[in-house]
Amino acid sequence: xxxxxxxxxxxxxxxxxxxxxxxxxxxxxxxxxxxxxxxxxxxxxxxxxxxxxxxxxxxxxxxxxxxxxxxxxxxxxxxxxxxxxxxxxxxxxxxxxxxxxxxxxxxxxxxxxxxxxxxxxxxxxxxxxxxxxxxxxxxxx
Numbered sequence: 765x766x767x768x769x770x771x772x773x774x775x776x777x778x779x780x781x782x783x784x785x786x787x788x789x790x791x792x793x794x795x796x797x798x799x800x801x802x803x804x805x806x807x808x809x810x811x812x813x814x815x816x817x818x819x820x821x822x823x824x825x826x827x828x829x830x831x832x833x834x835x836x837x838x839x840x841x842x843x844x845x846x847x848x849x850x851x852x853x854x855x856x857x858x859x860x861x862x863x864x865x866x867x868x869x870x871x872x873x874x875x876x877x878x879x880x881x882x883x884x885x886x887x888x889x890x891x892x893x894x895x896x897x898x899x900x901x902x903x904x905x
């Protein structure tokens with residue numbers, strides 16, 4: 765099973781994903797703007813044309829982080845009320861520390877990296893875009 769998180773943004777999906785790419789590395793799989801989908805059946809207002817309809821960033825083995833900008837006509841996304849989290853399981857403590865430090869930069873740490881009672885090494889934070897993350901390494905011991 766593969767879980768691919770999809771995040772809604774208020775017009776800053778490209779900025780956020782450029783930041784995520786700087787931490788995870790790799791290249792965008794797709795970048796589709798609303799203007800790319802414009803047609804007579806799907807008119808796109810000028811103010812929405814450059815916004816992201818779909819952006820993907822492959823991360824790890826078979827996982828893809830995806831997002832879009834929510835069109836203004838649909839209202840604002842309130843990330844502060846979104847209680848879902850993106851969970852990233854790493855292959856080492858060092859990778860967990862690197863991702864935690866990079867992604868949490870400019871955000872709010874809810875739980876610093878440390879050993880948990882269930883045998884994992886994990887931490888939680890809300891990044892500078894309001895998205896909640898859990899970074900975890902589990903050695904299986």
